[in-house]
Amino acid sequence: MKLLVTGGAGYVGAVVTRLLIDAGHEVVVIDDLSRNDAAQVPDGAELITERVQDVAKILTPQARFDGVFHFAGLISAGESMAEPLLHWDNNTRASLALLTAMHDADCRRLIFSSTAACYGEPSELPLTEGAQTNPVNTYGATKLAVDHAITTVTRASKLGAVSMRYFNVAGAHVNADGSMIGERHDPETHLIPLALDVVAGKRAAFRLFGDDYPTPDGTCIRDYIHVTDLAEAHLNALDGCLPGEHRIFNLGSGTGFSNLQVVEAIREVTGHPLPVEITPRRPGDPAALYASSDRARTELGWTPSRESLHRIVGDAWTFYQSRG
Numbered sequence: 001m002k003l004l005v006t007g008g009a010g011y012v013g014a015v016v017t018r019l020l021i022d023a024g025h026e027v028v029v030i031d032d033l034s035r036n037d038a039a040q041v042p043d044g045a046e047l048i049t050e051r052v053q054d055v056a057k058i059l060t061p062q063a064r065f066d067g068v069f070h071f072a073g074l075i076s077a078g079e080s081m082a083e084p085l086l087h088w089d090n091n092t093r094a095s096l097a098l099l100t101a102m103h104d105a106d107c108r109r110l111i112f113s114s115t116a117a118c119y120g121e122p123s124e125l126p127l128t129e130g131a132q133t134n135p136v137n138t139y140g141a142t143k144l145a146v147d148h149a150i151t152t153v154t155r156a157s158k159l160g161a162v163s164m165r166y167f168n169v170a171g172a173h174v175n176a177d178g179s180m181i182g183e184r185h186d187p188e189t190h191l192i193p194l195a196l197d198v199v200a201g202k203r204a205a206f207r208l209f210g211d212d213y214p215t216p217d218g219t220c221i222r223d224y225i226h227v228t229d230l231a232e233a234h235l236n237a238l239d240g241c242l243p244g245e246h247r248i249f250n251l252g253s254g255t256g257f258s259n260l261q262v263v264e265a266i267r268e269v270t271g272h273p274l275p276v277e278i279t280p281r282r283p284g285d286p287a288a289l290y291a292s293s294d295r296a297r298t299e300l301g302w303t304p305s306r307e308s309l310h311r312i313v314g315d316a317w318t319f320y321q322s323r324g
């Protein structure tokens, strides 16, 4: 198929682009390079440096794209609270421009990167796709708005869409030639890469946000999913786009680890001490989040195989050391 990948210079988009090319698809990447650089776009993909807000220039009826993977967006919940309009523009307005261009070009398959942040404080654990959506940060609200828009558009057209609600994506993908694609957000806000900065001597101590949560060790619990497992689900989703339907799937491992358990795993994997400084809670952090991904397993035939936390941390550390 001829596929458009938005945000293909990013962490998740680059891994999915790699897998799509390896599977024989033709891939055009659109990324404005605001948060990553062109070097991360996999060989074999054409890069067009453009904002998704202007995607209609590329996604024309003549271009005949068979489908779109929509990863482009801003991902920091903290930034979304400080700069809400930036997030509404890049996440919601850009996605509406994409839906409009797809409609005008009669492009009928969409796979969208949604987020566990759509749920907010969980109404149930593990979180199923039927759980209440009540985002506690602007980031989650901007993504949930897109999910609502997609639902209404699929009901009124032949568009078939899949939204993937990611939990905590981590680890690194190993390409066939041994090179890796990993996490290098700028700014970085995620636990594992920030803790690896401490291991590498770039930060004095890991600042752990809060140890007074109602959890067994007082620190937040999250569900880590290996980026390769996550990316593979997207290839299954391409066949799962059914005309006139919007299907939503959680993607997580189903197991929750506390922040202290992740820190301990990083100590064990790297063999380095990892000094921790307990600081106040970060606003907008739910105490515990973990997924039920049974729907993706049963309906998409998805079979994740890299679920061990030590494997995830190990791949992140190998990538971290290789990136220089």
Ligand SMILES: NC(=O)c1ccc[n+]([C@@H]2O[C@H](COP(=O)([O-])OP(=O)(O)OC[C@H]3O[C@@H](n4cnc5c(N)ncnc54)[C@H](O)[C@@H]3O)[C@@H](O)[C@H]2O)c1
Binding pocket: 006, 007, 008, 009, 010, 011, 012, 013, 030, 031, 032, 033, 034, 035, 036, 050, 051, 052, 053, 070, 071, 072, 073, 074, 075, 090, 094, 113, 114, 115, 116, 165, 166, 167, 168, 169, 170, 185
């Ligand atoms: N990484 C996670 O843990 C996680 C969790 C849940 C959801 N997600 C979602 O998955 C998607 C990919 O996340 P990621 O970790 O790869 O992020 P990333 O920052 O590495 O990649 C996003 C890419 O989108 C580009 N971009 C941003 N706004 C753009 C715009 N308006 N036009 C064109 N390009 C634009 C950036 O330059 C960047 O290369 C995001 O939509 C994010 O919200 C990620």
Ligand SMILES: O=c1ccn([C@@H]2O[C@H](COP(=O)(O)OP(=O)(O)O[C@H]3O[C@H](CO)[C@H](O)[C@H](O)[C@H]3O)[C@@H](O)[C@H]2O)c(=O)[nH]1
Binding pocket: 075, 076, 077, 115, 116, 117, 166, 167, 168, 169, 189, 190, 191, 192, 194, 207, 208, 209, 210, 220, 221, 222, 259, 282, 285, 289
């Ligand atoms: O320096 C840090 C960074 C993080 N944390 C803690 O580590 C846990 C994980 O935080 P991350 O920032 O790594 O990830 P989040 O769970 O906040 O967010 C991730 O999962 C969300 C869904 O729950 C969204 O999808 C979001 O895009 C994605 O980054 C949280 O308890 C956070 O407070 C620290 O203690 N110190």
